[in-house]
Amino acid sequence: MSPRIGDASRPARLADPGSGIGEDELALAARNHGLPLEALRYDVTPPGLHYVLTHYDIPYVADDADWTLTVRGAVRRPLALGADDLRTYPTATVRVTMECAGNGRARLDPRPVSQPWLLEAVGTADWTGVPLRILLEEAGVEAGAVDVVFTGADHGAERGVEQDYQRALPVGVASGDEPEVLVAYEMNGAPLPPQHGYPLRLVVPGWYGMAHVKWLSDIHVAPERFTGFQQDVAYRFRRHPDELGEPVTRIAPRALMIPPGFPDFMSRERVVRPGPVVLEGRAWSGRAPITSVEVSTDGGRTWNGAVLRDELPHPWAWRAWRFEWTAEPGRHLLSARATDAEGTTQPSSQPWNRGGFANNMIQTVPVVCLSPTE
Amino acid sequence: MSPRIGDASRPARLADPGSGIGEDELALAARNHGLPLEALRYDVTPPGLHYVLTHYDIPYVADDADWTLTVRGAVRRPLALGADDLRTYPTATVRVTMECAGNGRARLDPRPVSQPWLLEAVGTADWTGVPLRILLEEAGVEAGAVDVVFTGADHGAERGVEQDYQRALPVGVASGDEPEVLVAYEMNGAPLPPQHGYPLRLVVPGWYGMAHVKWLSDIHVAPERFTGFQQDVAYRFRRHPDELGEPVTRIAPRALMIPPGFPDFMSRERVVRPGPVVLEGRAWSGRAPITSVEVSTDGGRTWNGAVLRDELPHPWAWRAWRFEWTAEPGRHLLSARATDAEGTTQPSSQPWNRGGFANNMIQTVPVVCLSPTE
Numbered sequence: 214m215s216p217r218i219g220d221a222s223r224p225a226r227l228a229d230p231g232s233g234i235g236e237d238e239l240a241l242a243a244r245n246h247g248l249p250l251e252a253l254r255y256d257v258t259p260p261g262l263h264y265v266l267t268h269y270d271i272p273y274v275a276d277d278a279d280w281t282l283t284v285r286g287a288v289r290r291p292l293a294l295g296a297d298d299l300r301t302y303p304t305a306t307v308r309v310t311m312e313c314a315g316n317g318r319a320r321l322d323p324r325p326v327s328q329p330w331l332l333e334a335v336g337t338a339d340w341t342g343v344p345l346r347i348l349l350e351e352a353g354v355e356a357g358a359v360d361v362v363f364t365g366a367d368h369g370a371e372r373g374v375e376q377d378y379q380r381a382l383p384v385g386v387a388s389g390d391e392p393e394v395l396v397a398y399e400m401n402g403a404p405l406p407p408q409h410g411y412p413l414r415l416v417v418p419g420w421y422g423m424a425h426v427k428w429l430s431d432i433h434v435a436p437e438r439f440t441g442f443q444q445d446v447a448y449r450f451r452r453h454p455d456e457l458g459e460p461v462t463r464i465a466p467r468a469l470m471i472p473p474g475f476p477d478f479m480s481r482e483r484v485v486r487p488g489p490v491v492l493e494g495r496a497w498s499g500r501a502p503i504t505s506v507e508v509s510t511d512g513g514r515t516w517n518g519a520v521l522r523d524e525l526p527h528p529w530a531w532r533a534w535r536f537e538w539t540a541e542p543g544r545h546l547l548s549a550r551a552t553d554a555e556g557t558t559q560p561s562s563q564p565w566n567r568g569g570f571a572n573n574m575i576q577t578v579p580v581v582c583l584s585p586t587e
Numbered sequence: 588m589s590p591r592i593g594d595a596s597r598p599a600r601l602a603d604p605g606s607g608i609g610e611d612e613l614a615l616a617a618r619n620h621g622l623p624l625e626a627l628r629y630d631v632t633p634p635g636l637h638y639v640l641t642h643y644d645i646p647y648v649a650d651d652a653d654w655t656l657t658v659r660g661a662v663r664r665p666l667a668l669g670a671d672d673l674r675t676y677p678t679a680t681v682r683v684t685m686e687c688a689g690n691g692r693a694r695l696d697p698r699p700v701s702q703p704w705l706l707e708a709v710g711t712a713d714w715t716g717v718p719l720r721i722l723l724e725e726a727g728v729e730a731g732a733v734d735v736v737f738t739g740a741d742h743g744a745e746r747g748v749e750q751d752y753q754r755a756l757p758v759g760v761a762s763g764d765e766p767e768v769l770v771a772y773e774m775n776g777a778p779l780p781p782q783h784g785y786p787l788r789l790v791v792p793g794w795y796g797m798a799h800v801k802w803l804s805d806i807h808v809a810p811e812r813f814t815g816f817q818q819d820v821a822y823r824f825r826r827h828p829d830e831l832g833e834p835v836t837r838i839a840p841r842a843l844m845i846p847p848g849f850p851d852f853m854s855r856e857r858v859v860r861p862g863p864v865v866l867e868g869r870a871w872s873g874r875a876p877i878t879s880v881e882v883s884t885d886g887g888r889t890w891n892g893a894v895l896r897d898e899l900p901h902p903w904a905w906r907a908w909r910f911e912w913t914a915e916p917g918r919h920l921l922s923a924r925a926t927d928a929e930g931t932t933q934p935s936s937q938p939w940n941r942g943g944f945a946n947n948m949i950q951t952v953p954v955v956c957l958s959p960t961e
Contacts, residue, residue, distance in 0.1 A: 216916050221856035221955045233607020236705075239693060240855045242613060243705050246620030251644040252781070261635035261780050262645075268852050270625040271636075319613060327853065331610075331617050371852040406635050407626070478642050478745040479701065481614045482595035542590050581595045 222370035225454075225567070228324040238319075238329045247333025253471045253495050256337070256533075257308065257401060263336030264422075265408045266313050266328060268378055269369030272428045277404070277412030282396070286362075286434035289353035296398065296412055302343040305395060307418055308527040310337045310497045314421035314448060314461045317572030325569035332469060332576055335497075337530050340416045342397030346388045348432070354384060360439040361387035363415050366428035374442050380426050381439035382417065392418035392529060396429065418529035419463050419499030421571070423448050450566045458566075464499030465573040466559055468506045468534065468551035472578050483580045486587075490540045492519075494549055495531035501554035502528065508536040512546035513561055513575065519549065540582040547578040596744035599828075599941070602698040612693075612703045621707025627845045627869050630711070630907075631682065631775060637710030638796075639782045640687050640702055642752055643743030646802045651778070651786030656770070660736075660808035663727030670772065670786055676717040679769060681792055682901040684711045684871045688795035688822060688835045691946030699943035706843060706950055709871075711904050714790045716771030720762045722806070728758060734813040735761040737789050740802035748816050754800050755813035756791065766792035766903060770803065792903035793837050793873035795945070797822050824940045832940075838873030839947040840933055842880045842908065842925035846952050857954045860961075864914045866893075868923055869905035875928035880908040886920035887935055887949070893923065914956040921952040 228235070234242070245266045252262045274280065277296035284292040313334035318325055320332070349361070360381040367378045387394055395416040398405065405411040410427030417424040423443065444460070451458035471494050474485035496503045507516040522533040534549070552558040563574050602609070608616070619640045626636045648654065651670035658666040687708035692699055694706070702708075723735070734755040741752045761768055769790040772779065779785040784801030791798040797817065823832035845868050848859035870877045881890040896907040908923070926932040937948050 215958045216918065216955050217961055218858060218955075218957065220918070221854055221858050222851040223854065225853075233609055234613050235607055236693075237854055239608050239613075239616060239703060240705060241853075242616040243621045243703075243707050244623040246639075247617045249618040249641070249645055249782070251647070254647050259781050261637075261639070261782060263635075265620075265635070267623070269850050270846075271623055273625070273628050319610075329613060329617075331614060333617050369849045369852055370858060375849075375858075407633050408623070408635060472644075475743045475749075476643055477596040478743055479599075479615075480595055480597060480611055484592060484595050484744060484749075544590065544594070581590050581592075583592065584589045587591055 218370050218375050219373045222373045224372055226326050227567070228326050230323060234319070234329050235326065238326060241328045245328055247330060248336050250333060250469060251471055253469055257339060258336040260401065260406065263338055264313060264334040266334065266422060267367065267408060268371065269367040271407050272366040274407070274411055274428070280412045282413060282429060282432065284348055284352045284432045287355040287358045287436050288434050289355065290351065292348065292352050299343055299396065299398060302347055304341055305344050305393060306339055306341040307393065307395065307416070308337060308339050308530040309416060309418045310335065310529065310531040311422050311425060312464050314423050314570045317574060318569030320574065321563055321565055321569050321572055325567055327569060338400050339402065340395055340397040341399035341402070342395040342416065345394040345396055346390060348396065349388045354388065354434055357436055358384045358434045359437055360384065360435045362433040362435055362439045363426040363429060364431040364433070365426045366430050371442060372446065376442055378426065378443060379441045380424055380443050382424065421461055421464055423461065447568065448570065449568065450570060451568060452566055454567065461570045464497065465571045466496070466498035466500070466503065466551040466553040466557055467573045468494060468496035468549040468559065469576055470494040470547060470549045470578055474580065483578060485540045485580055485582050487540055487542055487582055487585055490538045491535055492538050492547065493533065493535040496534055496551035497531040498551065498553035500557070503532050503551055504554050505552045506534040507550050509548045510538055510545055513548055516550070542582050542584045545580045545582060547580055548575050550575045592744050592749050593747045596747045598746055600700050601941070602700050604697060608693070608703050609700065612700060615702045619702055621704060622710050624707060624843060625845055627843055631713060632710040634775065634780065637712055638687060638708040640708065640796060641741065641782060642745065643741045645781050646740040648781070648785055648802070654786045656787055656803060656806065658722055658726045658806045661729040661732045661810050662808050663729065664725065666722065666726050673717055673770065673772060676721055678715055679718050679767060680713055680715040681767065681769065681790070682711060682713050682904040683790060683792045684709065684903065684905040685796050685799060686838050688797050688944045691948060692943030694948065695937055695939055695943050695946055699941055701943060712774050713776065714769055714771040715773035715776070716769040716790065719768040719770055720764060722770065723762045728762065728808055731810055732758045732808045733811055734758065734809045736807040736809055736813045737800040737803060738805040738807070739800045740804050745816060746820065750816055752800065752817060753815045754798055754817050756798065758808070795835055795838055797835065821942065822944065823942065824944060825942060826940055828941065835944045838871065839945045840870070840872035840874070840877065840925040840927040840931050841947045842868060842870035842923040842933065843950055844868040844921060844923045844952055848954065857952060859914045859954055859956050861914055861916055861956055861959050864912045865909055866912050866921065867907065867909040870908055870925035871905035872925065872927035874931070876902065877906050877925055878928050879926045881924050882910040883922045884912055884919055887922055890924070916956050916958045919954045919956060921954055922949050924949045
């Protein structure tokens with residue numbers, strides 16, 4: 214036997230029709246976690262409730278004094294910055310709703326085999342750090358640069374390829390200010406937790422989570438387009454295995470409802486009593502402001518407008534919405550759907566692709582309203 | 588239709604042979620989460636990496652100033668204590684390794700359908716609060732009291748029974764000092780996070796997680812044995828549905844290994860290169876001190892002693908262990924097993940019961956060691 218990486222690391226696949234979640238998917242679901250939907254109540258998600266996805270192991274970093282961030286490649290003045298150096302630059306704090314590109318994957322049919330998110334891979338935090346454009350200006354990006362490549366310290370294998378996690382942004386996005394990309398060292402006013410990238414991570418407001426490279430160690434300005442695994446193999450909208458597909462970039466619009474009433478432990482079905490029930494939740498889009506949220510209490514046959522809370526000071530964060538419902542005994546199917554200023558509304562049928570990305574199909578919340586005497 | 592609680596809340600069941608994880612189990616796995624095993628490196632688990640299991644929704648508590656803890660029942664002086672009142676009592680801080688009673692459930696065959704933990708439902712924290720025995724002394728427990736019943740604010744349904752989460756301890760355990768039970772208001776020196784019971788939770792060192800009642804609102808001293816759902820229906824060792832079964836109490840011994848090398852994203856299999864590899868991890872028992880950890884690198888055929896780190900100042904916390912292995916190319920199956928001072932060693936075959944409790948069957952970690960040229 215001559216063991217190779219492919220002995221542990223196999224090609225992508227779709228789940229067999231009707232098959233339950235496999236042990237590999239379960240192992241991911243047990244270590245990563247979503248936002249319990251009742252935590253949509255918080256403007257800023259409390260520590261430990263924000264969704265987490267790590268491709269490989271969480272790197273162990275005892276002290277950020279040992280960390281160096283390099284900025285190099287097609288630049289006139291390469292940089293090597295310690296954590297203390299970074300704190301001498303101007304800082305910015307931005308409230309960002311972050312969502313995993315794979316959110317909704319486990320609701321797809323057929324199901325792409327990967328981290329099996331239902332609906333909960335989201336969270337909102339205040340991130341503080343140095344605007345990336347300031348570091349790139351100081352380094353002096355050379356004319357003709359195309360992509361900026363970000364390398365994290367997390368190391369693993371994926372579909373036979375051993376790799377450090379790497380993603381790129383076009384130079385124009387990396388050095389832009391709409392959104393302003395951050396090299397962040399604080400989350401909600403405290404050092405980053407290990408699972409969120411301690412000591413440094415990239416924050417790219419409006420983009421799905423795969424762009425927010427954690428445990429950031431290197432920024433490389435490249436004169437050609439980056440074609441690494443996470444850019445050209447993973448994180449592409451692809452219906453057939455042999456196409457390149459469009460890249461996954463900004464977050465599609467979505468509304469989520471705090472499931473009303475109380476749950477059954479096992480079925481997770483919701484129970485309410487007859488009478489007034491406030492339905493509330495959050496809505497967001499990484500492409501354009503949310504312009505409306507509608508609610509259906511009859512399984513999507515009819516829709517009514519919800520009230521949006523004014524939250525303009527945080528253009529990259531979710532908006533709260535509410536709707537007053539009067540529950541009557543029986544079974545009900547509740548839904549909310551968001552529309553953004555680009556005119557995109559969430560679909561009622563699945564936007565399927567082989568990676569299971571950006572499935573923003575409308576949430577449905579089954580509710581049992583008890584008889585008045587129960 | 589006359590909707591009843593049972594329309595959302597159904598009996599317990601075992602999974603069909605060979606069936607994958609169902610959507611109900613997945614919904615639990617997505618909102619609850621374990622300790623990513625590489626986080627066994629930390630003596631005290633960082634915020635957000637400690638395991639979390641909540642039966643129902645996490646209650647929303649904006650401010651602990653609005654919280655009252657009552658102590659009542661068979662006592663001479665009932666108490667009603669606000670958060671500020673509790674801080675006037677003597678405090679204690681104790682480092683506790685907490686584990687879910689259902690840890691290991693998804694490795695059982697047949698698999699009880701519930702939260703599908705593999706191995707990772709554990710964590711260690713420093714908990715600070717008021718010793719319960721001090722509150723009970725002040726209230727004056729009456730002679731003949733049997734159980735002390737703890738009520739949390741989390742409300743839901745389970746197998747047709749609508750309930751607030753409630754558990755009891757025998758009076759002797761509740762008022763004892765070995766372990767000393769705490770009414771905790773801090774975790775690792777900060778207020779409890781919402782998912783760990785803000786503002787108050789019970790901490791019962793050495794016991795499985797179901798005893799550590801979160802969002803604690805009431806302590807009721809009862810003259811008879813408590814027979815509530817979480818005491819007499821759930822959390823019992825039962826092989827047949829019609830027996831009462833023994834109660835689940837203290838944590839059985841277990842060792843876990845930090846999976847060495849690096850993972851494949853999807854299979855979670857581990858990859859190492861030939862040469863020296865340090866195997867390390869933690870071991871714990873809620874019944875008695877850990878006396879040995881052994882490691883096998885050949886699928887359990889032979890075992891060798893690991894080195895235990897001295898950690899006597901924290902008798903209720905896990906102990907670190909390490910073992911030096913020389914990896915050679917090929918496939919290997921690594922395991923560790925713990926033995927405690929009561930003489931109990933982890934089993935190599937499953938200790939099955941209908942609830943899937945206390946499955947401390949030995950962990951196995953498949954590893955591919957690459958050829959030197961890979």
